[in-house]
Amino acid sequence: MAVVVPPRPAGAEYVERLERQWASRPGVLGWLTTTDHKRIGLLYFWTTLAFFGAGGVEALIMRTQLSTPNEHVVSPGTYDELFSMHGITMIFFFIIPMTTGAFGNYLIPLMIGARDMAFPRMNALSYWIFLASGLFIYTSLFMGMAPNAGWFDYVPLASRQFDPGRNIDFYCLGIIFNSIASTLTAGQFIVTIFKSRAPGMSLNRMPLFCFAFLAASLGLLFALPVLSANTIFLFLDRNIGTHFFDPARGGSPLLWQHLFWIFGHPEVYILIVPAFGIATSIIPAFTQRRLTAFPLVAIAELLVVFIGFGVWAHHMFATGMPTISMVFFAAATAMVVIPSTIQVFAWCMSMVTGSARFRTPLLFIAGFIFMFVTGGLTGIMFLAIPFDQQVTDTYFIIAHFHYIIFGAAVFPIFGGMYFWFPKVTGRMYFERPGQISFWIIFVGTNLLFFPMHIVGLLGMTRRVYTYPGGLGWTAFNFAETVGGFITLVGILLLFGNLVVSYFRAPRADQDPWHGPTLEWTTTSPPPEYNFAVVPTVTSPYPNWDDADRERDRAKLARGVLVLDEGHEQPAVTPVDGRFAEIVEMPNESPWPVVLAISLALVFTMLLIEKYVIAGLMGILCLITLLAWSWKEPQE
Amino acid sequence: MSADPARVPVPRTTGAESPAEVVAAVRRRAGPPAAWWGMVVLIASEATLFGAFIGTYYYLRFETPVWPPLGIPEPKVVVPLILIGCLALTAPPMLLAYRAAAAGRLRAARGYLVLALVVQAGYFAFEVHDFRDQLHTYGITRNAYSSIYYTLLGADHAHVLLGILFTAWLLAKLAGGLTTYRVNAAQAIAWYWVAVILLTFAVIGTLLSARV
Numbered sequence: 001m002a003v004v005v006p007p008r009p010a011g012a013e014y015v016e017r018l019e020r021q022w023a024s025r026p027g028v029l030g031w032l033t034t035t036d037h038k039r040i041g042l043l044y045f046w047t048t049l050a051f052f053g054a055g056g057v058e059a060l061i062m063r064t065q066l067s068t069p070n071e072h073v074v075s076p077g078t079y080d081e082l083f084s085m086h087g088i089t090m091i092f093f094f095i096i097p098m099t100t101g102a103f104g105n106y107l108i109p110l111m112i113g114a115r116d117m118a119f120p121r122m123n124a125l126s127y128w129i130f131l132a133s134g135l136f137i138y139t140s141l142f143m144g145m146a147p148n149a150g151w152f153d154y155v156p157l158a159s160r161q162f163d164p165g166r167n168i169d170f171y172c173l174g175i176i177f178n179s180i181a182s183t184l185t186a187g188q189f190i191v192t193i194f195k196s197r198a199p200g201m202s203l204n205r206m207p208l209f210c211f212a213f214l215a216a217s218l219g220l221l222f223a224l225p226v227l228s229a230n231t232i233f234l235f236l237d238r239n240i241g242t243h244f245f246d247p248a249r250g251g252s253p254l255l256w257q258h259l260f261w262i263f264g265h266p267e268v269y270i271l272i273v274p275a276f277g278i279a280t281s282i283i284p285a286f287t288q289r290r291l292t293a294f295p296l297v298a299i300a301e302l303l304v305v306f307i308g309f310g311v312w313a314h315h316m317f318a319t320g321m322p323t324i325s326m327v328f329f330a331a332a333t334a335m336v337v338i339p340s341t342i343q344v345f346a347w348c349m350s351m352v353t354g355s356a357r358f359r360t361p362l363l364f365i366a367g368f369i370f371m372f373v374t375g376g377l378t379g380i381m382f383l384a385i386p387f388d389q390q391v392t393d394t395y396f397i398i399a400h401f402h403y404i405i406f407g408a409a410v411f412p413i414f415g416g417m418y419f420w421f422p423k424v425t426g427r428m429y430f431e432r433p434g435q436i437s438f439w440i441i442f443v444g445t446n447l448l449f450f451p452m453h454i455v456g457l458l459g460m461t462r463r464v465y466t467y468p469g470g471l472g473w474t475a476f477n478f479a480e481t482v483g484g485f486i487t488l489v490g491i492l493l494l495f496g497n498l499v500v501s502y503f504r505a506p507r508a509d510q511d512p513w514h515g516p517t518l519e520w521t522t523t524s525p526p527p528e529y530n531f532a533v534v535p536t537v538t539s540p541y542p543n544w545d546d547a548d549r550e551r552d553r554a555k556l557a558r559g560v561l562v563l564d565e566g567h568e569q570p571a572v573t574p575v576d577g578r579f580a581e582i583v584e585m586p587n588e589s590p591w592p593v594v595l596a597i598s599l600a601l602v603f604t605m606l607l608i609e610k611y612v613i614a615g616l617m618g619i620l621c622l623i624t625l626l627a628w629s630w631k632e633p634q635e
Numbered sequence: 636m637s638a639d640p641a642r643v644p645v646p647r648t649t650g651a652e653s654p655a656e657v658v659a660a661v662r663r664r665a666g667p668p669a670a671w672w673g674m675v676v677l678i679a680s681e682a683t684l685f686g687a688f689i690g691t692y693y694y695l696r697f698e699t700p701v702w703p704p705l706g707i708p709e710p711k712v713v714v715p716l717i718l719i720g721c722l723a724l725t726a727p728p729m730l731l732a733y734r735a736a737a738a739g740r741l742r743a744a745r746g747y748l749v750l751a752l753v754v755q756a757g758y759f760a761f762e763v764h765d766f767r768d769q770l771h772t773y774g775i776t777r778n779a780y781s782s783i784y785y786t787l788l789g790a791d792h793a794h795v796l797l798g799i800l801f802t803a804w805l806l807a808k809l810a811g812g813l814t815t816y817r818v819n820a821a822q823a824i825a826w827y828w829v830a831v832i833l834l835t836f837a838v839i840g841t842l843l844s845a846r847v
Contacts, residue, residue, distance in 0.1 A: 118669045187676035195669045221676060222683050229687035233786070242775055242782035250699045250779030258694070259687060362686070561643070565650070573666045581664035584649040622800070629804070632816040634649040 010557030014534050017564045019202065022115075022528035025526050025588055027036050033588045035120035036528060040127050041106030042424075047131055048098040054138070055089035056491070058082045060484055063448075067481035069469035076465040080148035082166070083463055085141060087151025088171070091271065092178050095409050099274035100185050102221070103416055104213050106424065108189060110519035110526060111207045113198025113535040113542075115569045118191040121589045121628065126184035128596030133181060136603060137174035140167065149169035150463065152264060153234075155245040160238045166607065172235040173603045179224045180599070186220035189213050198518070199579035201537040207517045208291060208540070211298040212277025219270040219305040227263035230256060239609060254319060261312035269308040271405060272372075273301055275412035276343060279365045282412075282419050283347055285515040286362040287354025290541060293346045300339035300346075307336050317385055318392045330383045340376060344369060360434035366416030367442045371407020375400055378453065393463075396456025402449045402509045414441070414494060421498060422508030426524045427499040437497060440490030447483030451476035516541040521549060534561040534570055537577075567633075584634040591628035598624050638764045651690050654813040658739040661818055674823035680832040681794065685834050688787050689841050695779045702845055703780050707773055709846050710784075714765070715839050722795075722832055725751045729802070729828045733821040741813050744821065748806045751828075755799045762792055784842060791838040798824075 024030050024039070031039060062082050065073040074082065105123065110117055117123045140146045145166045149158040158168045193214050195205065233244040234256070243249035245256050284291050291297060313321060313329040347369055356362060378400040381404045382388040391397060421429050455476045460467065467473055511520040522531055535554045536548040543549070555561055563570065567585040572578055598621045605614035646660040648668070696702045703709060732747035763768050766788065775785040801824045 119673060122673075183680055187680070188671060190676055191672040195672055221680050225680050225684035226687040227674070227686055229691070232783075233691070236775075236782065236786065240775065242786070243779045244695075244782050246779070249777075250695060250704060252695065252698050252779075253781070255694055259691070352741060563643070565647070565648075568647070570645075571664075571669060574672075578646050578665055580666050581645050581648045581660070582643060582650075583669070584647075584686050626804070629808075632814060634814065634816065 010553070011559065011562075014556065014562045014564055018529045018532060018562070019527070021501075021564065021566065024528060028590075029559060032591050032593055033122050033124075035116065035586060035592075037105050037109050037117050037120070037123060038526065038528075040123055040422075041102050041104075043127050044097055044101030044105060044130070046441055048094050048102060051089050051093035051134060052098070055094055055399075056488070058086040058089065060488065062086065063481040063484040066477050068478065069467055069474055071259055071466055077148065079465045080463075081141065081146040084147040084150050084153075084171075085137075088137065088147060088175075090405070090582045091151060091173065091267070092182075093137075095218075095271045095405070095413070096182055097130055097185075098413055099271075099278075099409070100182070100189065100213065100216060101127065103274065103278065103413070103420075104185070104189055107420065107519060108192060108210060108213060109196065110522070110530055111210055111517045112193065112196060112201060113328055113518050113537060114192065114196040115530045115567075116196075116585050117188050118196050119188055121586050121592055123188055124589065124592035125595055126181045126188065128593050129184070129599060130181035131176065132596045132600040133174055133177035135604075136177060136600060137170055140170035140174075145170060147174075152260055154260075155234065155237075155253045158234065158256075159245060166610075169235065169238060169607055171335060172231040172238070173406050173607055175231050176228050177599070177603050178237075179228050182220050183224050184219035186224075189217040190221065192360065193217075194574035196569060197577050198535045198537050199570055199572050200577055201572070202577040203575050203578070204295070205537055205540045205542075206279035206335055208294065208297055208301065209517070212273050212280065212301045214466060215302045215305045216270045216273045216277075218302075218309065219266045222309065223263045223266040223270065226259055227457070230259035230263070233259075235606075254316075257316050257319065258312070261315045262309070265312045265315065266305060266308040268401070268404065269305045272408045273305060275368065276301055276304075278412040278416040278419075279347055279368060281413055281515070281517065282361045282365050283350050283354075284541065285419070285513040286359060287349060287350055287356045288514065289354035290516075291346060292349040292353070293342070294540060296342050297307040297346045300342040303339040304336060304343075307332065307339070311336065314382060314388070317388045326385050330357055330385060334380070334383055337376075337380065340372075344373060346520075359418075360429070360431060361415040361419035361440055363438040364411050364418070367438065368408055368415065369413035371403050371411060371445070375403030375407055378403065379487075384497065391405065391456055393461050394456035395452040395460045395462055398462050399449050399452035399456060402445075402452070406449065410439075415437075417494075417498065419513070420519075421501065422512045423524050423526070425502055425517055426508055427501055427505045428508045428512060429505060430497055433493060433497040435496040437490050440493060441487055442490075444483050444485075444487030444490050448480050448487055449483070451479050451483075457569050511543065512542075518542050521552070532556050532562060534563065586633040589625055589628065595624045595628065648815045651815050654739045654741065657815050657818060658737065660815060661737055667822070668819045670819035670823045671826065674826050678827065681830070682834065685787075685790070685837060688783070688790060689837060692783045692787060692841050695783055695840065696845075697788050699779065703784075704778050707777065707780060710842050712843060712846065715843070718758060718761065719835055719839050721754060722835055725754045725758075726829050726832055729825040732805075733818075735823040736809065736813065736821040738817050739813065741809060744805060745809050748802055748809070752802050752806065755802060756793070759792070759795055759799060762795070766792065780845075787838055787842065791835055794831050794834060798828050801827060 024034060024036055031043070034040065062075060062079065065071050065079060088155055147153065147170055148167045149163060153168065153171055156162055193206070193210055233242070236242040237244050237246065243251040245251045245253050247253065278298065280291055311329055311333045313325060314333045317326055353474050358366070418429055418434055455473045458472055460473050508524050510522060510524050513520070519526070521535065533552050535542065536551045538548055539545055565581060567587045568582050571580050571583050573580050598617060601617040602614050602621065605617055646663045648660040648664050651657040651660040726749040728747040732744045732751065734745060735744035770785070773781055775781050805820055805824050808820065
């Protein structure tokens with residue numbers, strides 16, 4: 001009797017070889033030394049989620065404090081630390097690392113058909129530095145010395161004279177430390193997007209998601225050094241005795257504001273542009289049509305960030321600038337409307353003209369568009385300089401930028417979590433609780449933030465610790481607090497759904513949404529090497545090009561472009577995506593963790609003013625770098 | 636049982652094992668490697684940092700009626716200009732070192748690097764000495780002018796030091812033979828060094844503008 005041997009799938013021997021070569025080290029050591037962009041993305045995800053929790057708890061304590069007049073839930077000093085840490089956390093330790101660190105790291109190589117980032121060890125380094133800087137700045141909270149002059153930390157309030165503790169030193173050093181991580185990530189994305197795309201993916205075939213992340217990375221690259229310069233000045237003023245911000249000796253407090261907002265306004269776009277990228281991924285998948293006006297949207301994503309560098313002084317209309325400067329910056333700010341509107345129209349047109357299926361991810365995107373337009377409309381109001389001067393530093397501002405930052409940045413993050421959940425975990429999520437979670441969050445955030453417009457117009461200034469009754473603010477504030485807790489319920493339901501889904505939901509196949517981009521062509525979750533063959537790309541929606549996918553299967557069967565002689569990856573020319581060379585990628589290194597620890601020691605020593613020891617720790621960093629570069633990737 | 640290597644249309648650059656293979660692979664690839672792009676990104680970020688410093692310098696200057704403020708000597712002109720001339724002279728050997736490495740001429744590459752390194756180190760030693768001297772005349776804590784003056788100059792010296800460390804590291808690497816990784820490094824470091832020289836020109840130009 002003949003034994004029937006099931007036929008091996010074509011190309012199985014190559015896949016087995018790749019599996020062996022790319023297998024990661026097991027256990028904790030594997031995670032500590034990993035250079036796999038997917039693992040680093042997940043590390044970023046869990047860490048930023050923890051910071052999101054911390055920032056959320058800070059917000060809810062503040063809302064509880066403000067729920068009724070003359071409340072005393074926390075002391076005024078603690079309240080200062082809470083609002084400062086809330087801003088710092090949500091911006092530097094949640095949204096930026098969640099979008100770039102988690103979503104970008106996990107998805108960009110998958111979307112461009114690469115096996116890893118251009119500099120995998122540097123990628124690991126940026127995560128470990130990010131983690132160390134977060135722990136560094138949160139240490140201050142537990143020592144009762146957290147930054148307490150707001151996230152934009154204006155001098156002279158933040159100068160040694162008025163803030164003599166270590167609070168602001170934690171701010172300066174923590175921000176510089178964190179900027180190193182973000183700069184590394186930004187540089188990483190720029191080079192990866194330019195050099196590591198699959199051959200054939202010229203720039204005009206690159207997914208809009210990647211354009212958005214390219215824009216955000218360029219923004220980070222050129223904005224963060226200005227913040228670093230500013231915080232270096234403040235640190236020197238406070239600890240060495242320089243006079244950058246001291247008008248008595250020729251310095252200027254306004255210098256801080258200029259430098260801060262030259263960083264700070266592009267920063268706002270850096271926060272939301274990746275969210276635009278998430279929207280441009282979700283909309284085509286759930287409308288099953290190509291996004292309207294692809295080239296315009298790609299240019300608009302870059303333009304938003306570019307124009308964002310020329311508008312900073314609209315944060316400073318109340319500082320007594322000359323009228324001509326104010327008018328210039330108001331006009332420049334008006335220009336941002338153009339690329340933003342192009343995108344809003346493109347999203348809406350795609351939904352209207354496609355067959356939109358409002359599953360949870362698309363619901364979050366629809367909510368995002370609503371919040372973004374609302375926040376954008378209040379944003380335009382600030383162009384009217386007298387109006388801006390009237391409402392500056394009131395709750396109207398808080399309402400505006402929370403519509404933008406929660407509505408336009410965090411909603412797409414939530415939508416993206418649902419959208420790529422099947423890809424990352426290999427399981428579906430439960431749809432009904434997902435939709436309920438959206439509606440609860442949508443109602444909660446609007447109840448939380450909309451009344452802030454009104455109390456702002458009624459004159460309630462931001463950062464007040466408490467307020468007397470009888471001003472007509474009480475009901476609104478109470479409603480906001482209720483809205484805050486409703487939002488919390490929605491967010492808990494969202495994560496509860498995802499956690500239960502991870503264990504209980506049915507398995508997902510590799511392409512549950514019939515998504516447009518390359519990540520849907522590989523298994524869920526993707527293998528360590530991402531793609532068995534270098535994918536063929538002839539359009540920005542490669543997963544819909546069935547003939548190309550057929551070609552990939554044929555290539556695998558014949559062993560063409562499998563690149564299995566080691567940790568190999570193709571590199572291309574930046575614009576045309578012509579195949580340039582095959583490079584051997586580094587793999588698993590202990591040095592990123594060691595370097596991050598050494599850097600943490602440098603910053604700790606600077607904090608306690610032990611400059612000589614800090615210098616010695618700097619030498620330790622150099623020695624680590626020497627060890628890092630000792631073994632070359634191909635060895 | 637490797638996949639068909641003959642079907643790969645481009646060089647496996649990092650797989651090159653002898654200097655001849657390295658030269659051939661580097662010649663055949665299209666466009667600069669990721670290392671060069673990484674260096675361009677680093678330079679862009681450094682240039683922005685210095686842009687912020689220089690912008691601060693002029694911001695403070697236009698807020699101050701007398702610049703440099705009374706009691707502070709004007710910056711010296713001749714010595715810094717001679718020094719920066721010496722620094723600029725190290726650009727050609729750094730670029731030639733990369734050319735030589737990419738052509739497989741390892742001895743020549745090392746020779747150029749040694750030449751550059753000697754001049755770089757001499758420049759740096761003199762500048763550190765001069766920096767200390769100036770600090771004795773008037774300190775960094777005198778006023779806003781002295782604050783930005785020393786910050787700008789100190790930041791520039793720190794970048795020169797980083798460039799020197801890069802050069803020394805490259806020399807040590809090339810002493811062990813030629814690989815594609817090292818050719819890429821030579822290119823990136825040569826570019827970094829040229830950027831440091833340009834930054835130094837910008838810094839010295841800014842500081843000397845106080846005399847205008």
